Amino acid sequence: MYAVEVENLHRFYGVFEALRGVSFKIVKGEIFGLIGPNGSGKTTTLRIIATILKPSSGTVRVFGYDIVKEASKVREVISYLPEEADLYKRLTGIENLLFFARMYSENKEEAEEMVKFGIEISGLQNRIYDKVETYSKGMRRRLALARTLMVKPKLAILDEPTSGLDVYASVNVRNAIRKYVRETRSTVLLSSHNMLEVEYLCDRVAFISKGKIIAIDSSSKLKEKYDASNLEEAFVKAVKYELEKA
């Protein structure tokens, strides 16, 4: 069984077709990256997998559960970090973690374990009792990431996890994701337009452009296939190749 199976996914916003037959599969324990420019359909794909949006057509299964018919089952095995996710600012860091831990846990002890793990992921031990409104943008993003990962979901969906962060904050977030995957062996699906980030984190990568997947493979194989020195160059060549083919 695959962690995620996306088949011929289409999504319309009115007359605009945001996804035009997206298909890919993610194996368990894999870090899978979805790369594309702004407006390419990354967020729409992730939102559909996360059960927030419904597909216009096509199917998506997460650990065998259909995201439309079995949305509540899907939500029990996933955790999602939206691109612009923020936190409850009037609550402290630990209260934010506790709120989400209680959503996923069966009892108090389990929730407390999750919170402990969340504090560790966030690296905010010294500020965890402060209100979130006093945090910097980087601290908030780390806490949001910790909130997503602390529940140890079978599938973590991370939409642009380092979006809007400076170099240091981005490195911290990336290290936290890597450490988490190493420790929990969970499956991660992340989107980014930062090629360096994807190359550093992902086992396999899918290039998405104008609502279509144009290539899927490991970073090294994609570079090799498009005769590129880095993933950025490979992406540009892949898009160009697709245009020529069309």
Place this chain on the structure above:
Amino acid sequence: MNLRRLKNIIWKELLDLSRDKRTVIAAIIVPIVFYPALGGLIGYMFKVQPIFIAFIDYDKGQYSTELKKAIESYSKYLGNVRLLTNYTNLNQVLENPNIDLTIIVPRGFSANISKSLDGVGMVYLKPNVVSSKASEAQSLVELAINNLSNSIVEERVKTALPNVSSENFLNPIRKVVEYIGPGGRTASPEERFLFLTLMIFILGLYFSMHPAIAFVTDSIAGEKERKTLEALLVTPASRIEILSGKLIASLVLSGVAAGMNTLGVFLMYALLFGGLIGAQIPIGGGLGLIGIYAVDVFLTVTVTVSIALLVSIVSGSVRTAHSNATAIVTALALVMFASIYGDLEKIASQTLPLLYLLPYTHSVLTLITFVKYENGIIYATRHLLALAAYTIALIILGAKLFSGERILIAKVKKKTGRRKLKLKLFA
């Protein structure tokens, strides 16, 4: 429904709310400070504002002097009335805009009254249209004139018809006024103020709705705007759990606000009457009316919360949600203001049954029917149940609309619209 998750959502909402000082102040502090202050201020201003009556006496005869004395005598009952007799002509009075009423007694006033049994003396009353106290001053002067007229007629009757009772001659018809309450029973003195009491209570109902709007719009549209809702929607909590949690937290606020509002309105009532008539008038309808009012406020706030909840779900931002919800609630609440000028129960049952479709009609009718009918509690309960039914219907509708799809698509439509506008501008 998972109770653990529901409890968790309520916990988060109340924690968040308790730290939102603006809303807490609006819901709790304002009613117990603002309402009594309003009542006290109106009462105080009414009490301390003096009435200026200018008395221009061109006659200087027996009856003009008696009229002046009669006015002075009645002024003592009202208190704070100043009878200004130093003016000698109207032009001097016109220079003082603070004069509420001018009385002109022309030359020959006393002579005209005295010359025969049907002699008539004229006085001119000139109330200031800009003055808020002019009608009160006019009532006072008319009372004095009537009194003087009566004593003149009494003298004339004694002269012309010595064997006739002057009192009966003057009053061939006697009236006996007995105020009646629900079921035809004799009303208590304080029940004579019931209409005014209801107006104060209806005003209190209107003011109670706004803090809840602020909280609910922040709770739903605020989460959308602050980008916290998307992550919440992906948790195992169902839509109905999320919505119910938010609603229950809102109801806790509504309950507290209703309690504070009732206390505030009670204090406003006491201070207002203390100022207006210098005495404490017990609330007609007694504790029963206060109890019904408390339940009415709670359910009125609950309906308002449900309306605001619905508006928040379909609105893109807190500002839009708040202004839309306020506009809708204010439009629906117009019946509250309209009820000041007419018997809403009579109008709805006789001429405009469509008014029953408005939730706030039932808020008003709860109070009106409670005091109007002998078994008022039964009628009031029916209207309270109507309010509860509205709430349930609105929540069910809200749960159906509360989807990630709707929340996110609304934004996309908005952006597309904006883009079209831009294209038009640059075309």
